[in-house]
Amino acid sequence: MRLSRYFLPIxxxxxxxxxxxxxxxxxxxxxxxxxxxxxxxxxxxGKRVLDKVCQIIREEQxxxxxxxxxxxxxxxxxxxRESGRYNDYGKEMLRIKDRQDRDMLYGPTNEEMVTxxxxxxxxxxxxxxxNLYHIxxxxxxxxxPRFGVMRSREFLMKDAYSFDLDFEGARxxxxxxxxxxxxxxxxxxxxxxxxxxxTGPIGGDLSHEFIILADTGESQVFCHRDYLSLxxxxxxxxxxNDGEIADIVKTWTTPYAATDEMHDxxxxxxxxxxxxxxxxxxxxxxxxxFGEKYSKPMGAKVTGPDGKDHFASGGSYGxxxxxxxxxxxxxxHDENGIIWPDAVAPFDIGLINMKVxxxxxxxxxxxxxxxxxxxxxxxxxxxxxxxxxxxxATADLIGLPWQVIVGPRGVAxxxxxxxxxxxxxxxxxxxxxxxxxxxxxx
Amino acid sequence: MRLSRYFLPIxxxxxxxxxxxxxxxxxxxxxxxxxxxxxxxxxxxGKRVLDKVCQIIREEQxxxxxxxxxxxxxxxxxxxRESGRYNDYGKEMLRIKDRQDRDMLYGPTNEEMVTxxxxxxxxxxxxxxxNLYHIxxxxxxxxxPRFGVMRSREFLMKDAYSFDLDFEGARxxxxxxxxxxxxxxxxxxxxxxxxxxxTGPIGGDLSHEFIILADTGESQVFCHRDYLSLxxxxxxxxxxNDGEIADIVKTWTTPYAATDEMHDxxxxxxxxxxxxxxxxxxxxxxxxxFGEKYSKPMGAKVTGPDGKDHFASGGSYGxxxxxxxxxxxxxxHDENGIIWPDAVAPFDIGLINMKVxxxxxxxxxxxxxxxxxxxxxxxxxxxxxxxxxxxxATADLIGLPWQVIVGPRGVAxxxxxxxxxxxxxxxxxxxxxxxxxxxxxx
Numbered sequence: 050m051r052l053s054r055y056f057l058p059i060x061x062x063x064x065x066x067x068x069x070x071x072x073x074x075x076x077x078x079x080x081x082x083x084x085x086x087x088x089x090x091x092x093x094x095g096k097r098v099l100d101k102v103c104q105i106i107r108e109e110q111x112x113x114x115x116x117x118x119x120x121x122x123x124x125x126x127x128x129x130r131e132s133g134r135y136n137d138y139g140k141e142m143l144r145i146k147d148r149q150d151r152d153m154l155y156g157p158t159n160e161e162m163v164t165x166x167x168x169x170x171x172x173x174x175x176x177x178x179x180n181l182y183h184i185x186x187x188x189x190x191x192x193x194p195r196f197g198v199m200r201s202r203e204f205l206m207k208d209a210y211s212f213d214l215d216f217e218g219a220r221x222x223x224x225x226x227x228x229x230x231x232x233x234x235x236x237x238x239x240x241x242x243x244x245x246x247x248t249g250p251i252g253g254d255l256s257h258e259f260i261i262l263a264d265t266g267e268s269q270v271f272c273h274r275d276y277l278s279l280x281x282x283x284x285x286x287x288x289x290n291d292g293e294i295a296d297i298v299k300t301w302t303t304p305y306a307a308t309d310e311m312h313d314x315x316x317x318x319x320x321x322x323x324x325x326x327x328x329x330x331x332x333x334x335x336x337x338x339f340g341e342k343y344s345k346p347m348g349a350k351v352t353g354p355d356g357k358d359h360f361a362s363g364g365s366y367g368x369x370x371x372x373x374x375x376x377x378x379x380x381x382h383d384e385n386g387i388i389w390p391d392a393v394a395p396f397d398i399g400l401i402n403m404k405v406x407x408x409x410x411x412x413x414x415x416x417x418x419x420x421x422x423x424x425x426x427x428x429x430x431x432x433x434x435x436x437x438x439x440x441x442a443t444a445d446l447i448g449l450p451w452q453v454i455v456g457p458r459g460v461a462x463x464x465x466x467x468x469x470x471x472x473x474x475x476x477x478x479x480x481x482x483x484x485x486x487x488x489x490x491x
Numbered sequence: 492m493r494l495s496r497y498f499l500p501i502x503x504x505x506x507x508x509x510x511x512x513x514x515x516x517x518x519x520x521x522x523x524x525x526x527x528x529x530x531x532x533x534x535x536x537g538k539r540v541l542d543k544v545c546q547i548i549r550e551e552q553x554x555x556x557x558x559x560x561x562x563x564x565x566x567x568x569x570x571x572r573e574s575g576r577y578n579d580y581g582k583e584m585l586r587i588k589d590r591q592d593r594d595m596l597y598g599p600t601n602e603e604m605v606t607x608x609x610x611x612x613x614x615x616x617x618x619x620x621x622n623l624y625h626i627x628x629x630x631x632x633x634x635x636p637r638f639g640v641m642r643s644r645e646f647l648m649k650d651a652y653s654f655d656l657d658f659e660g661a662r663x664x665x666x667x668x669x670x671x672x673x674x675x676x677x678x679x680x681x682x683x684x685x686x687x688x689x690t691g692p693i694g695g696d697l698s699h700e701f702i703i704l705a706d707t708g709e710s711q712v713f714c715h716r717d718y719l720s721l722x723x724x725x726x727x728x729x730x731x732n733d734g735e736i737a738d739i740v741k742t743w744t745t746p747y748a749a750t751d752e753m754h755d756x757x758x759x760x761x762x763x764x765x766x767x768x769x770x771x772x773x774x775x776x777x778x779x780x781f782g783e784k785y786s787k788p789m790g791a792k793v794t795g796p797d798g799k800d801h802f803a804s805g806g807s808y809g810x811x812x813x814x815x816x817x818x819x820x821x822x823x824h825d826e827n828g829i830i831w832p833d834a835v836a837p838f839d840i841g842l843i844n845m846k847v848x849x850x851x852x853x854x855x856x857x858x859x860x861x862x863x864x865x866x867x868x869x870x871x872x873x874x875x876x877x878x879x880x881x882x883x884a885t886a887d888l889i890g891l892p893w894q895v896i897v898g899p900r901g902v903a904x905x906x907x908x909x910x911x912x913x914x915x916x917x918x919x920x921x922x923x924x925x926x927x928x929x930x931x932x933x
Contacts, residue, residue: 056558056621058612082608084563084570085595090608091561093623099561116498119533119541121526121645122564122628123585123597128526140590143565145597148582148632153527155565155587155597166524166532170500179498181535186564186628190590203563 050396051418052431056093059443069265071378072197074387078447080374087194087202094447095374097395099205102370102377103184105236105392106207113229113288115180115209120162122186126152128161131347141189155188160343160365163210167361168349174214174359177351178222182209184370199331199375209366212344214353219338219362221291223255224298226336226366228282230259231301233368234333235281238390239380241333242276244306248337255338255364258308263379266329271312273304274324308332331376338364387448388471396429397421398487399449403437403456413465413480414455421453424488445470453483492838493860494873498535500524501885511707513820514639516829520889522816529636529644536889537816539837541647544812544819545626547678547834548649555671555730557622557651562604564628568594570603573789583631597630602785602807605652609803610791616656616801619793620664624651626812641773641817651808654786656795661780661804663733665697666740668778668808670724672701673743675810676775677723680832681822683775684718686748690779697780697806700750705821708771713754715746716766750774773818780806829890830913838871839863840929841891845879845898855907855922856897863895866930887912895925 058079066083067073075081080095091099107117123145129135135154143155156162163181171179184207194202211222227243234241239261246256260270282297305320307313308330317325343349344360353359374393381388389395398421402414418430429449431440437456444452452468459465465483468475478486485491500521508525509515517523522537533541549559565587571577577596585597598604605623613621626649636644653664669685676683681703688698702712724739747762749755750772759767785791786802795801816835823830831837840863844856860872871891873882879898886894894910901907907925910917920928927933 054556056560056612056623079612082611084604084607085565085567086593088563088565088567090563090604092608093558093560096559096561114496116535117538118498118535119538121530121532123527123530123630123645125527125530143587143589145585145587147585148634151528162526162532165526166534169524170498170521181498188565192590203565 050427050429052429053433055429057443057447058092059446067197069196069199069379070382071199071375074378074382074446075197075375078387081198087191087200089198089201089203094395098374098389098393099370101393101395102237102373103205103207106184106233106368106370109229109233109236110182110207110209112232112284113180113225114178115182115226115229117183118166118181119183120156120159120185122156122188123153124156124162126154128165129154132161132164132343133346134161141191143188143190156185157187157189158365159183159185159208160210160363161347164343164347164349164363167212168347171212171351174351174353178211178213178218180209180211180222180225182207182366197375198371201371204369205371207368207370211364211366212349212361214351214359214362216340216362219340219364220255221294223336223338223364224291224294225288226364227257227298227301228286228288228294230334230336230366230368231281231297232284232286234259234261237373237377237393239333239377240277242270242272242306243301244270244272244308245302245311246308246335246337247311251339251342253338257302257336258332259334260308260330261333261376261380262326262328263331263376264329265379266331268330268332269309270307270328270330271317272306272326273320274326275304276306277326331379333373333376334366334368336364336366382448385442386446389448389450391450394450395447396427396449397451398426398428399444399447399452400428400430401440401444401452401454402430402432403440403454405432405434407457409460410455410457413460417453417455417465417480417484420484420489421487424490426487451487492869492871494871495875497871499885499889500534501888509639511638511641511821512824513641513817516820516824516888517639517817520829523640529633529642531640531643531645536837540816540831540835541812543835543837544679544815545647545649548626548675548810548812551671551675551678552624552649552651554674554726555622555667556620557624557668557671559625560608560623561625562598562601562627564598564630565595566598566604568596570607571596574603574606574785575788576603583633585630585632598627599629599631600807601625601627601650602652602805603789606785606789606791606805609654610789613654613793616793616795620653620655620660622651622653622664622667624649624808639817640813643813646811647813649810649812653806653808654791654803656793656801656804658782658804661782661806662697663736665778665780665806666733666736667730668806669699669740669743670728670730670736672776672778672808672810673723673739674726674728676701676703679815679819679835681775681819682719684712684714684748685743686712686714686750687753688750688777688779689753693781693784695780699744699778700774701776702750702772703775703818703822704768704770705773705818706771707821708773710772710774711751712749712770712772713759714748714768715762716768717746718748719768773821775815775818776808776810778806778808824890827884828888831890831892833892836892837889838869838891839893840868840870841886841889841894842870842872843882843886843894843896844872844874845882845896847874847876849899851902852897852899855902859895859897859907859922859926862926862931863929866932868929893929
């Protein structure tokens with residue numbers, strides 16, 4: 050992609066309304082634009098990151114056996130009256146009347162609707178386990194939306210909902226999502242730690258928040274240092290093997306880990322002082338077993354092998370992709386801008402032509418742009434007539450993993466410079482070697 | 492994908508509420524579920540088709556130089572007051588009040604919001620041309636939603652919006668979208684004919700609807716037979732070449748073509764009788780030049796090369812992906828079910844194991860499933876214990892382009908049967924040849 054044909058509205062100044070670094074950097078890097086209170090447009094650079102985040106989530110949901118569907122944003126109030134939540138839900142629910150004065154709402158979550166789908170079609174334990182997920186916009190009318198897309202009113206959510214015959218099945222479904230989440234966040238370059246979360250009236254211990262550590266985190270968290278070096282399950286993990294999956298969950302729930310809310314001072318005391326990690330954290334995912342909470346009032350039953358009807362045992366599993374984009378920035382930036390982990394970077398390479406109009410610089414830049422692109426790399430080619438200083442600042446700000454810098458002196462010597470955004474390391478290489486470095490076949 | 496682990500709720504009976512064939516088949520094939528008046532969930536099979544349709548649209552928008560963004564579904568009423576449309580828009584607009592009693596709305600379209608984005612960042616003709624598109628859910632509160640996803644209240648739209656310095660630029664932008672649409676629909680296996688549409692108070696001739704011919708079409712259309720054999724521009728079309736693009740548009744607008752609304756009897760008379768095609772049509776896209784309609788009231792100006800301010804000249808370009816899925820079915824089905832064009836088929840191959848539990852059938856089926864999948868094919872492997880008759884009916888109903896049938900007699904002879912869903916042709920092949928047929932390396 051040529052920057053001259055791209056839409057990348059960089060802001061020179063720090064926007065005053067942005068209180069946290071991710072909000073500031075997303076505005077400055079031209080990733081988002083605020084459209085109203087807690088409402089944002091995703092501009093081209095931001096949209097690319099959001100897509101990459103969603104794609105990783107999708108791949109890992111599919112790997113764990115979940116099936117993708119897509120439910121509408123607008124729901125009928127009657128559905129929520131069935132579960133009893135229409136009246137219970139507070140002012141965060143955006144209530145709407147249509148032209149025929151029917152009560153509707155903008156879905157803040159989808160347990161009712163997915164239970165309705167389940168109830169309509171699934172009648173036998175033979176069709177279980179079932180896990181349906183979707184990635185859809187939601188709306189929660191927060192009193193005080195803030196922190197950009199970290200806490201907006203309209204936000205994107207991946208919600209998965211599992212249905213099983215009994216608690217044993219539901220626990221296995223829960224475990225699969227647990228392991229899927231470990232893989233999901235790791236692939237995005239995040240170190241997420243599962244922490245026990247409140248189960249409220251449901252009880253039991255099947256509720257975990259996945260927390261990443263970041264200095265700017267919203268809450269205090271406590272965990273054993275072991276978490277920082279635990280091996281994350283690989284791509285060959287067998288999600289059909291309940292025992293293998295349960296073992297992974299056990300490994301990842303044994304050392305101490307808790308948010309402020311669930312913190313247990315007595316247990317914390319037992320962690321050796323040198324193993325204590327007390328830090329700020331950001332919640333990036335939440336999984337929750339709720340049993341028959343929706344299936345019972347809504348009559349979602351299946352026939353078991355015993356010939357009797359059983360209310361489905363369920364759970365829900367959320368990740369907010371729009372929020373995640375901000376969380377990744379909170380965890381990965383420096384004073385010059387964003388530092389994207391490779392897997393979610395909007396482009397792999399920022400190709401900087403330092404002297405547009407210089408025949409040699411243009412030729413080498415065009416050649417590298419074509420070669421990298423043909424090798425499957427996403428390239429943002431800065432072919433604008435901005436001065437080099439501005440180009441470098443933009444490249445650092447938008448945080449692509451690699452910069453390839455084509456300048457007149459280097460080109461005269463048959464060389465280009467490569468900069469690693471994360472380490473800041475620079476290297477001068479012959480052009481052919483630079484191509485090889487990024488996978489161009491000789 | 493194993494059917495035993497998939498969620499494909501086939502309906503045996505024709506749903507009474509479905510008036511048109513696409514609605515009937517989408518319900519029967521388990522693609523969608525109605526959730527309210529004019530509101531549908533997309534179940535796994537439907538979601539796959541919707542994704543493929545969106546991906547083709549996206550690729551062709553990108554090829555034509557448009558840039559993808561994503562605007563929120565909820566908009567502030569104030570934005571629409573700027574253009575004057577808040578009061579003009581009728582009851583189709585879903586009006587909402589938030590908890591602080593602010594007027595909001597569920598976007599029925601996005602001209603205002605995208606103009607606001609443009610106005611905020613673009614100041615010079617040097618940043619033009621610019622075309623921003625998004626694929627997002629919209630809501631129009633129709634009095635009588637019907638025909639399933641063909642005319643629902645909540646529906647998915649691709650909307651592109653172009654911005655140029657002057658009419659000449661805007662016309663080139665319009666032409667690029669025109670050609671992009673020709674390619675888009677052709678890639679989906681549709682023959683879409685551009686037909687002059689009403690330009691209302693804007694005037695001029697830059698408004699076209701893209702219409703596909705289908706017996707069940709909603710409106711009467713008239714066109715010259717030449718359209719049925721015009722060459723569609725290839726993937727190497729140079730969208731940067733305004734002249735080349737304008738020539739294609741000329742070719743595709745010269746023979747007579749009009750919807751009932753714009754029909755000109757006098758011009759129609761001049762078409763030779765044997766070249767007249769009078770048929771039913773379905774609108775699948777609409778492109779429209781509107782000049783300064785939004786830029787003027789909203790003050791979206793850029794500085795021209797003359798140093799003066801100019802209101803941007805704009806156009807909008809819509810395709811409804813959710814509606815398109817239904818339109819494709821209207822154009823491509825038979826009495827047994829859907830017949831997917833290859834490019835939008837939810838799976839490439841339906842692999843049917845006629846005798847699950849038979850060691851040889853299982854072995855060959857597993858082997859083919861693995862081989863086809865490794866060769867990059869999307870396979871739906873029917874490994875259920877349904878009887879063969881039911882499996883064949885399901886395969887025909889969901890309309891995958893190819894069926895590969897593994898039965899005990901064939902397997903004993905080292906053979907499988909291949910069926911082309913569109914032609915109905917069957918062929919018995921040695922297993923190795925069947926693999927080769929679907930791209931498996933020997």
